[in-house]
Amino acid sequence: MASTSPDIVRFLTGITTSGTPHLGNYVGSVRHSVRFSRRADVQSFYFLADYHALIKVDQPARIQRSTLEIAATWLACGLNPERVTFYRQSDIPEIPELTWFLTCVTGKGLLNRAHAYKAMIDKNVAKGDDPDADVSAGLFMYPVLMGADILMFNAHKVPVGRDQVQHIEMARDMAQSFNHLYGEHFTLPEAEIDDAVATLPGLDGRKMSKSYDNTIPLFVPRAQLQKLISGIVTDSRAPGEPKDTEGSALFQIYQAFADNEETEALRKAYADGIGWGDAKQILFERIDREIAPLRAHYEELINNPAQIEKILRAGAEKARALSRPFMVELRHAVGLRNLATGEKTGAPKAAKVSRPSFKQYRESDGLYYFKFLDASGHQLVQSRGFASPQEAGRAIATLKQQRGAALAQLAGQLEPLSNQGVNAASAALDALAAEAAGDS
Numbered sequence: 331m332a333s334t335s336p337d338i339v340r341f342l343t344g345i346t347t348s349g350t351p352h353l354g355n356y357v358g359s360v361r362h363s364v365r366f367s368r369r370a371d372v373q374s375f376y377f378l379a380d381y382h383a384l385i386k387v388d389q390p391a392r393i394q395r396s397t398l399e400i401a402a403t404w405l406a407c408g409l410n411p412e413r414v415t416f417y418r419q420s421d422i423p424e425i426p427e428l429t430w431f432l433t434c435v436t437g438k439g440l441l442n443r444a445h446a447y448k449a450m451i452d453k454n455v456a457k458g459d460d461p462d463a464d465v466s467a468g469l470f471m472y473p474v475l476m477g478a479d480i481l482m483f484n485a486h487k488v489p490v491g492r493d494q495v496q497h498i499e500m501a502r503d504m505a506q507s508f509n510h511l512y513g514e515h516f517t518l519p520e521a522e523i524d525d526a527v528a529t530l531p532g533l534d535g536r537k538m539s540k541s542y543d544n545t546i547p548l549f550v551p552r553a554q555l556q557k558l559i560s561g562i563v564t565d566s567r568a569p570g571e572p573k574d575t576e577g578s579a580l581f582q583i584y585q586a587f588a589d590n591e592e593t594e595a596l597r598k599a600y601a602d603g604i605g606w607g608d609a610k611q612i613l614f615e616r617i618d619r620e621i622a623p624l625r626a627h628y629e630e631l632i633n634n635p636a637q638i639e640k641i642l643r644a645g646a647e648k649a650r651a652l653s654r655p656f657m658v659e660l661r662h663a664v665g666l667r668n669l670a671t672g673e674k675t676g677a678p679k680a681a682k683v684s685r686p687s688f689k690q691y692r693e694s695d696g697l698y699y700f701k702f703l704d705a706s707g708h709q710l711v712q713s714r715g716f717a718s719p720q721e722a723g724r725a726i727a728t729l730k731q732q733r734g735a736a737l738a739q740l741a742g743q744l745e746p747l748s749n750q751g752v753n754a755a756s757a758a759l760d761a762l763a764a765e766a767a768g769d770s
Protein backbone atom coordinates (compact mmCIF):
# COMPACT_ATOMS: atom_id res chain seq x y z
CA MET A 331 0.00 0.00 0.00
CA ALA A 332 1.05 3.55 -0.60
CA SER A 333 2.44 5.31 2.40
CA THR A 334 4.46 8.45 2.40
CA SER A 335 8.06 8.06 3.33
CA PRO A 336 9.59 11.44 4.09
CA ASP A 337 13.13 10.62 3.03
CA ILE A 338 12.88 9.01 -0.40
CA VAL A 339 11.29 11.00 -3.20
CA ARG A 340 10.42 9.17 -6.37
CA PHE A 341 10.77 11.09 -9.63
CA LEU A 342 9.35 9.72 -12.84
CA THR A 343 9.56 11.07 -16.32
CA GLY A 344 8.77 9.85 -19.80
CA ILE A 345 9.50 11.10 -23.30
CA THR A 346 7.29 10.13 -26.20
CA THR A 347 9.35 8.35 -28.84
CA SER A 348 7.98 10.26 -31.79
CA GLY A 349 10.87 12.46 -32.81
CA THR A 350 14.49 13.45 -32.54
CA PRO A 351 15.54 15.01 -29.20
CA HIS A 352 16.04 18.76 -29.49
CA LEU A 353 17.46 21.54 -27.37
CA GLY A 354 14.02 22.18 -25.88
CA ASN A 355 13.84 18.59 -24.56
CA TYR A 356 17.34 18.89 -23.21
CA VAL A 357 16.78 22.15 -21.38
CA GLY A 358 13.21 21.43 -20.30
CA SER A 359 13.49 17.82 -19.28
CA VAL A 360 16.60 15.71 -19.82
CA ARG A 361 19.16 17.97 -18.16
CA HIS A 362 16.94 18.66 -15.18
CA SER A 363 16.07 14.99 -14.70
CA VAL A 364 19.63 13.74 -14.97
CA ARG A 365 20.71 16.27 -12.35
CA PHE A 366 18.01 15.03 -10.02
CA SER A 367 18.88 11.39 -10.59
CA ARG A 368 22.23 11.94 -8.91
CA ARG A 369 20.71 13.01 -5.60
CA ALA A 370 20.98 10.40 -2.87
CA ASP A 371 17.50 11.10 -1.51
CA VAL A 372 15.87 10.56 -4.90
CA GLN A 373 14.80 7.37 -6.62
CA SER A 374 14.20 7.97 -10.30
CA PHE A 375 12.31 6.32 -13.10
CA TYR A 376 12.96 7.24 -16.72
CA PHE A 377 11.12 5.70 -19.55
CA LEU A 378 10.63 5.82 -23.29
CA ALA A 379 6.92 6.39 -23.82
CA ASP A 380 6.55 4.31 -26.96
CA TYR A 381 2.91 3.37 -26.39
CA HIS A 382 2.25 7.11 -26.36
CA ALA A 383 4.11 7.47 -29.64
CA LEU A 384 1.60 5.18 -31.36
CA ILE A 385 -1.05 7.83 -30.81
CA LYS A 386 0.73 10.29 -33.08
CA VAL A 387 3.02 8.29 -35.34
CA ASP A 388 2.06 5.53 -37.76
CA GLN A 389 5.54 5.07 -39.22
CA PRO A 390 7.14 2.06 -37.52
CA ALA A 391 10.66 2.96 -38.62
CA ARG A 392 10.32 6.41 -37.13
CA ILE A 393 9.20 5.02 -33.78
CA GLN A 394 12.12 2.61 -33.72
CA ARG A 395 14.64 5.29 -34.67
CA SER A 396 13.24 7.76 -32.17
CA THR A 397 13.34 5.18 -29.38
CA LEU A 398 17.00 4.56 -30.13
CA GLU A 399 17.84 8.26 -30.33
CA ILE A 400 16.06 9.15 -27.12
CA ALA A 401 17.62 6.26 -25.20
CA ALA A 402 21.07 7.23 -26.48
CA THR A 403 20.40 10.85 -25.56
CA TRP A 404 19.60 10.12 -21.94
CA LEU A 405 22.56 7.83 -21.54
CA ALA A 406 24.84 10.35 -23.25
CA CYS A 407 23.55 13.10 -20.96
CA GLY A 408 24.68 11.16 -17.94
CA LEU A 409 21.79 9.00 -16.87
CA ASN A 410 23.26 6.05 -15.00
CA PRO A 411 21.10 2.96 -15.58
CA GLU A 412 22.65 1.28 -12.54
CA ARG A 413 21.39 4.03 -10.27
CA VAL A 414 18.02 4.72 -11.82
CA THR A 415 15.29 2.59 -13.35
CA PHE A 416 15.52 3.23 -17.08
CA TYR A 417 13.06 1.33 -19.23
CA ARG A 418 10.83 1.23 -22.26
CA GLN A 419 7.12 1.57 -21.56
CA SER A 420 6.11 -1.26 -23.90
CA ASP A 421 8.35 -3.70 -21.99
CA ILE A 422 6.03 -3.35 -18.99
CA PRO A 423 2.81 -5.26 -19.73
CA GLU A 424 1.40 -4.16 -16.37
CA ILE A 425 1.09 -0.61 -17.77
CA PRO A 426 -1.72 -1.38 -20.24
CA GLU A 427 -3.40 -3.50 -17.59
CA LEU A 428 -3.34 -0.63 -15.11
CA THR A 429 -4.54 1.68 -17.89
CA TRP A 430 -7.70 -0.38 -18.05
CA PHE A 431 -8.22 -0.29 -14.27
CA LEU A 432 -7.85 3.48 -14.34
CA THR A 433 -10.08 3.81 -17.40
CA CYS A 434 -12.86 2.30 -15.32
CA VAL A 435 -12.53 4.89 -12.55
CA THR A 436 -12.08 7.92 -14.83
CA GLY A 437 -15.04 10.05 -15.82
CA LYS A 438 -15.48 10.53 -19.54
CA GLY A 439 -16.17 14.16 -18.77
CA LEU A 440 -12.71 14.54 -17.27
CA LEU A 441 -11.12 13.27 -20.48
CA ASN A 442 -13.37 15.55 -22.56
CA ARG A 443 -11.56 18.45 -20.93
CA ALA A 444 -8.01 17.30 -21.73
CA HIS A 445 -6.21 20.07 -23.64
CA ALA A 446 -4.76 17.96 -26.46
CA TYR A 447 -8.10 16.34 -27.22
CA LYS A 448 -10.06 19.57 -26.85
CA ALA A 449 -7.70 21.43 -29.17
CA MET A 450 -8.38 18.88 -31.91
CA ILE A 451 -12.13 19.13 -31.41
CA ASP A 452 -12.03 22.94 -31.44
CA LYS A 453 -10.01 22.90 -34.63
CA ASN A 454 -12.47 20.57 -36.33
CA VAL A 455 -15.42 22.68 -35.22
CA ALA A 456 -13.75 25.86 -36.46
CA LYS A 457 -13.26 24.22 -39.87
CA GLY A 458 -16.90 23.14 -39.92
CA ASP A 459 -15.88 19.45 -39.78
CA ASP A 460 -17.33 16.71 -37.63
CA PRO A 461 -15.95 17.44 -34.13
CA ASP A 462 -14.43 13.95 -33.90
CA ALA A 463 -12.86 13.95 -37.35
CA ASP A 464 -9.42 12.32 -37.20
CA VAL A 465 -9.60 11.98 -33.42
CA SER A 466 -8.53 8.48 -32.39
CA ALA A 467 -9.71 6.90 -29.18
CA GLY A 468 -5.98 6.71 -28.39
CA LEU A 469 -5.74 10.50 -28.27
CA PHE A 470 -8.79 10.59 -26.04
CA MET A 471 -7.28 7.98 -23.69
CA TYR A 472 -3.82 9.55 -23.65
CA PRO A 473 -4.16 10.97 -20.12
CA VAL A 474 -5.17 7.57 -18.72
CA LEU A 475 -2.14 5.83 -20.19
CA MET A 476 -0.01 8.60 -18.74
CA GLY A 477 -1.76 8.18 -15.39
CA ALA A 478 -0.87 4.49 -15.44
CA ASP A 479 2.80 5.35 -16.14
CA ILE A 480 2.91 7.57 -13.11
CA LEU A 481 0.78 5.63 -10.64
CA MET A 482 2.36 2.26 -11.43
CA PHE A 483 5.54 3.38 -9.68
CA ASN A 484 3.84 5.62 -7.13
CA ALA A 485 5.85 8.62 -8.25
CA HIS A 486 5.78 11.64 -5.97
CA LYS A 487 7.13 14.13 -8.49
CA VAL A 488 6.80 14.30 -12.23
CA PRO A 489 9.03 16.89 -13.90
CA VAL A 490 7.09 18.25 -16.88
CA GLY A 491 6.57 21.31 -18.99
CA ARG A 492 3.57 23.53 -18.31
CA ASP A 493 1.60 21.91 -21.12
CA GLN A 494 1.64 18.61 -19.22
CA VAL A 495 0.50 19.88 -15.83
CA GLN A 496 -3.11 19.09 -16.56
CA HIS A 497 -2.17 15.46 -17.18
CA ILE A 498 -0.56 15.19 -13.75
CA GLU A 499 -3.67 16.67 -12.18
CA MET A 500 -5.73 14.07 -14.00
CA ALA A 501 -3.45 11.31 -12.72
CA ARG A 502 -4.10 12.63 -9.20
CA ASP A 503 -7.83 12.50 -9.85
CA MET A 504 -7.54 8.90 -11.03
CA ALA A 505 -5.47 7.95 -7.99
CA GLN A 506 -7.99 9.58 -5.69
CA SER A 507 -10.95 7.83 -7.32
CA PHE A 508 -9.22 4.48 -7.17
CA ASN A 509 -8.09 4.94 -3.56
CA HIS A 510 -11.56 6.02 -2.59
CA LEU A 511 -13.12 2.90 -4.09
CA TYR A 512 -10.50 0.27 -3.30
CA GLY A 513 -8.26 1.55 -0.49
CA GLU A 514 -5.06 3.57 -0.37
CA HIS A 515 -2.97 2.02 -3.11
CA PHE A 516 -1.68 5.04 -4.98
CA THR A 517 0.52 7.97 -4.06
CA LEU A 518 -0.86 11.29 -5.32
CA PRO A 519 1.69 12.67 -7.80
CA GLU A 520 2.70 16.29 -8.20
CA ALA A 521 4.02 18.16 -11.21
CA GLU A 522 7.48 19.61 -10.79
CA ILE A 523 8.11 22.62 -13.02
CA ASP A 524 11.34 24.50 -13.23
CA ASP A 525 10.04 27.86 -14.36
CA ALA A 526 13.36 29.26 -15.47
CA VAL A 527 13.83 26.61 -18.10
CA ALA A 528 10.48 25.00 -18.65
CA THR A 529 10.10 26.07 -22.27
CA LEU A 530 12.60 27.15 -24.86
CA PRO A 531 11.69 29.16 -27.95
CA GLY A 532 12.39 27.55 -31.32
CA LEU A 533 13.87 28.95 -34.53
CA ASP A 534 10.73 30.99 -35.25
CA GLY A 535 10.33 32.30 -31.68
CA ARG A 536 7.35 30.09 -30.82
CA LYS A 537 7.83 27.30 -28.29
CA MET A 538 10.41 24.81 -29.57
CA SER A 539 8.33 21.82 -30.55
CA LYS A 540 8.34 19.11 -33.16
CA SER A 541 4.76 20.07 -34.04
CA TYR A 542 5.93 23.55 -35.12
CA ASP A 543 8.89 22.17 -37.05
CA ASN A 544 11.10 24.82 -35.44
CA THR A 545 13.49 22.67 -33.44
CA ILE A 546 17.24 22.53 -33.15
CA PRO A 547 18.17 18.85 -32.78
CA LEU A 548 20.40 18.27 -29.76
CA PHE A 549 23.04 16.15 -31.43
CA VAL A 550 23.70 17.49 -34.90
CA PRO A 551 27.32 17.89 -35.97
CA ARG A 552 28.96 21.14 -34.87
CA ALA A 553 28.81 22.78 -38.31
CA GLN A 554 25.14 22.02 -38.66
CA LEU A 555 24.42 23.36 -35.19
CA GLN A 556 26.05 26.62 -36.19
CA LYS A 557 24.00 26.79 -39.38
CA LEU A 558 20.74 26.12 -37.52
CA ILE A 559 21.51 28.76 -34.91
CA SER A 560 22.16 31.30 -37.65
CA GLY A 561 18.53 30.73 -38.69
CA ILE A 562 17.01 31.87 -35.38
CA VAL A 563 14.55 34.69 -35.95
CA THR A 564 15.67 38.23 -34.97
CA ASP A 565 14.42 41.71 -35.71
CA SER A 566 15.95 43.85 -38.41
CA ARG A 567 18.03 46.15 -36.24
CA ALA A 568 21.48 46.86 -37.61
CA PRO A 569 24.75 46.44 -35.70
CA GLY A 570 25.23 49.41 -33.40
CA GLU A 571 21.53 49.78 -32.65
CA PRO A 572 20.52 48.73 -29.12
CA LYS A 573 18.55 45.45 -29.09
CA ASP A 574 15.71 44.26 -26.87
CA THR A 575 16.33 41.18 -24.76
CA GLU A 576 12.60 41.06 -24.10
CA GLY A 577 11.01 38.72 -26.65
CA SER A 578 14.36 37.77 -28.17
CA ALA A 579 14.38 34.01 -28.84
CA LEU A 580 18.15 34.12 -29.14
CA PHE A 581 18.49 35.70 -25.72
CA GLN A 582 16.12 33.23 -24.10
CA ILE A 583 17.96 30.25 -25.51
CA TYR A 584 21.26 31.72 -24.35
CA GLN A 585 19.87 32.25 -20.87
CA ALA A 586 18.92 28.56 -20.65
CA PHE A 587 22.57 27.57 -21.10
CA ALA A 588 24.50 30.46 -19.56
CA ASP A 589 25.11 31.31 -15.91
CA ASN A 590 24.00 34.65 -14.48
CA GLU A 591 27.23 36.41 -15.21
CA GLU A 592 27.27 35.32 -18.86
CA THR A 593 23.62 36.31 -19.22
CA GLU A 594 24.30 39.78 -17.82
CA ALA A 595 27.21 40.19 -20.22
CA LEU A 596 24.98 39.41 -23.19
CA ARG A 597 22.28 41.72 -21.85
CA LYS A 598 24.83 44.50 -21.81
CA ALA A 599 26.01 43.59 -25.33
CA TYR A 600 22.39 43.86 -26.53
CA ALA A 601 22.14 47.34 -24.99
CA ASP A 602 25.44 48.26 -26.60
CA GLY A 603 24.15 47.26 -30.03
CA ILE A 604 25.85 43.92 -30.71
CA GLY A 605 25.22 42.71 -34.29
CA TRP A 606 22.93 39.70 -34.68
CA GLY A 607 25.67 37.70 -36.38
CA ASP A 608 27.97 38.17 -33.40
CA ALA A 609 25.22 37.37 -30.92
CA LYS A 610 24.49 34.15 -32.79
CA GLN A 611 28.16 33.22 -32.71
CA ILE A 612 28.22 33.71 -28.92
CA LEU A 613 25.12 31.57 -28.55
CA PHE A 614 26.56 28.85 -30.77
CA GLU A 615 29.83 28.66 -28.86
CA ARG A 616 28.05 28.58 -25.52
CA ILE A 617 25.76 25.72 -26.50
CA ASP A 618 28.51 23.79 -28.21
CA ARG A 619 30.71 24.05 -25.12
CA GLU A 620 28.08 22.18 -23.14
CA ILE A 621 26.99 19.75 -25.85
CA ALA A 622 30.27 18.72 -27.51
CA PRO A 623 31.38 16.17 -24.87
CA LEU A 624 27.89 14.68 -24.74
CA ARG A 625 27.78 14.51 -28.54
CA ALA A 626 30.88 12.31 -28.66
CA HIS A 627 29.32 9.90 -26.18
CA TYR A 628 26.02 9.97 -28.10
CA GLU A 629 27.68 9.00 -31.35
CA GLU A 630 29.36 6.05 -29.68
CA LEU A 631 26.05 4.85 -28.24
CA ILE A 632 23.90 5.33 -31.32
CA ASN A 633 26.30 3.15 -33.26
CA ASN A 634 25.79 0.31 -30.80
CA PRO A 635 22.03 -0.34 -30.66
CA ALA A 636 22.49 -3.86 -29.25
CA GLN A 637 24.08 -2.37 -26.16
CA ILE A 638 21.15 0.01 -25.70
CA GLU A 639 18.68 -2.84 -26.16
CA LYS A 640 20.47 -4.75 -23.41
CA ILE A 641 20.36 -1.79 -21.05
CA LEU A 642 16.63 -1.31 -21.66
CA ARG A 643 15.85 -4.97 -21.04
CA ALA A 644 17.75 -4.95 -17.79
CA GLY A 645 15.83 -1.79 -16.87
CA ALA A 646 12.52 -3.47 -17.66
CA GLU A 647 13.40 -6.34 -15.31
CA LYS A 648 14.08 -3.84 -12.56
CA ALA A 649 10.83 -2.00 -13.23
CA ARG A 650 8.82 -5.20 -13.38
CA ALA A 651 10.17 -6.32 -10.02
CA LEU A 652 7.96 -3.45 -8.77
CA SER A 653 5.10 -3.50 -11.26
CA ARG A 654 4.45 -7.24 -11.12
CA PRO A 655 3.79 -7.52 -7.37
CA PHE A 656 1.96 -4.18 -7.37
CA MET A 657 -0.36 -5.43 -10.09
CA VAL A 658 -1.03 -8.56 -8.02
CA GLU A 659 -2.07 -6.26 -5.17
CA LEU A 660 -4.26 -4.13 -7.46
CA ARG A 661 -5.94 -7.08 -9.13
CA HIS A 662 -6.82 -8.38 -5.72
CA ALA A 663 -8.06 -4.97 -4.64
CA VAL A 664 -10.57 -4.68 -7.49
CA GLY A 665 -11.78 -8.26 -7.11
CA LEU A 666 -9.85 -10.09 -9.84
CA ARG A 667 -8.96 -12.88 -7.45
CA ASN A 668 -7.94 -16.45 -7.16
CA LEU A 669 -11.23 -18.26 -6.64
CA ALA A 670 -9.56 -21.25 -5.01
CA THR A 671 -8.59 -19.28 -1.91
CA GLY A 672 -12.29 -19.07 -1.08
CA GLU A 673 -12.12 -15.73 0.67
CA LYS A 674 -14.89 -13.21 0.28
CA THR A 675 -13.41 -10.04 1.71
CA GLY A 676 -10.27 -8.75 3.32
CA ALA A 677 -6.66 -9.68 2.79
CA PRO A 678 -5.66 -12.83 0.93
CA LYS A 679 -4.84 -15.85 3.10
CA ALA A 680 -2.21 -18.30 2.02
CA ALA A 681 -3.89 -21.51 0.90
CA LYS A 682 -1.38 -23.65 2.71
CA VAL A 683 1.20 -22.91 5.31
CA SER A 684 4.39 -21.95 3.58
CA ARG A 685 6.88 -19.34 4.53
CA PRO A 686 8.86 -16.52 2.92
CA SER A 687 12.26 -17.67 1.72
CA PHE A 688 15.65 -16.57 0.42
CA LYS A 689 16.99 -18.00 -2.83
CA GLN A 690 20.70 -17.66 -3.59
CA TYR A 691 22.09 -18.14 -7.07
CA ARG A 692 24.91 -17.26 -9.40
CA GLU A 693 24.40 -15.32 -12.65
CA SER A 694 26.26 -15.59 -15.93
CA ASP A 695 28.08 -12.37 -14.99
CA GLY A 696 29.89 -14.45 -12.38
CA LEU A 697 28.36 -12.58 -9.44
CA TYR A 698 26.29 -13.98 -6.59
CA TYR A 699 22.72 -12.84 -6.07
CA PHE A 700 19.76 -13.56 -3.91
CA LYS A 701 16.04 -13.03 -4.01
CA PHE A 702 13.64 -12.85 -1.10
CA LEU A 703 10.29 -14.41 -1.93
CA ASP A 704 6.99 -14.22 -0.09
CA ALA A 705 5.06 -17.29 1.02
CA SER A 706 3.45 -17.65 -2.42
CA GLY A 707 6.77 -17.40 -4.21
CA HIS A 708 6.41 -13.78 -5.41
CA GLN A 709 9.58 -11.81 -5.40
CA LEU A 710 9.83 -9.17 -2.68
CA VAL A 711 13.50 -8.22 -2.83
CA GLN A 712 16.13 -8.63 -5.53
CA SER A 713 19.76 -8.17 -4.57
CA ARG A 714 22.48 -6.68 -6.73
CA GLY A 715 25.53 -8.79 -7.55
CA PHE A 716 28.00 -9.78 -4.81
CA ALA A 717 31.57 -10.83 -5.46
CA SER A 718 31.27 -13.95 -3.28
CA PRO A 719 28.54 -16.19 -1.88
CA GLN A 720 29.76 -15.27 1.61
CA GLU A 721 28.99 -11.60 1.02
CA ALA A 722 25.54 -12.46 -0.26
CA GLY A 723 25.07 -14.68 2.79
CA ARG A 724 26.06 -11.89 5.15
CA ALA A 725 23.49 -9.57 3.59
CA ILE A 726 20.83 -12.26 4.03
CA ALA A 727 21.82 -12.74 7.67
CA THR A 728 21.54 -9.00 8.27
CA LEU A 729 18.08 -8.98 6.69
CA LYS A 730 16.98 -11.90 8.86
CA GLN A 731 18.23 -10.27 12.04
CA GLN A 732 17.49 -6.60 11.49
CA ARG A 733 14.49 -7.05 9.19
CA GLY A 734 12.88 -3.77 8.07
CA ALA A 735 15.80 -1.66 9.31
CA ALA A 736 18.21 -3.68 7.17
CA LEU A 737 16.27 -2.85 4.01
CA ALA A 738 17.30 0.78 4.37
CA GLN A 739 20.81 -0.07 5.56
CA LEU A 740 21.45 -2.40 2.61
CA ALA A 741 19.69 -0.19 0.05
CA GLY A 742 22.84 0.10 -2.07
CA GLN A 743 23.05 -3.68 -2.43
CA LEU A 744 19.40 -4.17 -3.35
CA GLU A 745 17.33 -3.19 -6.34
CA PRO A 746 15.12 -0.23 -5.43
CA LEU A 747 11.88 -0.92 -3.62
CA SER A 748 8.72 1.14 -3.62
CA ASN A 749 7.17 2.06 -0.28
CA GLN A 750 4.68 -0.75 -0.57
CA GLY A 751 7.54 -3.05 -1.54
CA VAL A 752 9.42 -2.08 1.62
CA ASN A 753 6.30 -2.67 3.68
CA ALA A 754 5.66 -6.07 2.12
CA ALA A 755 9.28 -7.15 2.53
CA SER A 756 9.40 -5.96 6.16
CA ALA A 757 6.20 -7.82 6.95
CA ALA A 758 7.57 -11.00 5.38
CA LEU A 759 10.88 -10.66 7.26
CA ASP A 760 8.92 -10.21 10.51
CA ALA A 761 6.83 -13.28 9.71
CA LEU A 762 9.95 -15.30 9.00
CA ALA A 763 11.56 -14.19 12.27
CA ALA A 764 8.40 -14.96 14.24
CA GLU A 765 8.28 -18.43 12.74
CA ALA A 766 11.95 -19.06 13.44
CA ALA A 767 11.38 -18.02 17.07
CA GLY A 768 8.37 -20.36 17.27
CA ASP A 769 10.29 -23.26 15.73
CA SER A 770 13.16 -23.19 18.18
Ligand code: TRP
Nearest residue numbers: 343344345346379382476479488
Ligand atom coordinates in the same frame (compact mmCIF):
# COMPACT_ATOMS: atom_id res chain seq x y z
N1 TRP B 1 3.12 12.96 -22.33
C1 TRP B 1 4.52 13.19 -22.17
C2 TRP B 1 5.04 14.06 -23.31
O1 TRP B 1 4.50 14.06 -24.38
C3 TRP B 1 5.30 11.89 -22.16
C4 TRP B 1 4.85 11.03 -21.06
C5 TRP B 1 4.14 9.88 -21.17
C6 TRP B 1 5.10 11.25 -19.69
N2 TRP B 1 3.92 9.37 -19.95
C7 TRP B 1 4.48 10.19 -19.01
C8 TRP B 1 5.76 12.25 -18.97
C9 TRP B 1 4.51 10.10 -17.63
C10 TRP B 1 5.80 12.16 -17.59
C11 TRP B 1 5.17 11.11 -16.92
O2 TRP B 1 6.02 14.73 -23.11
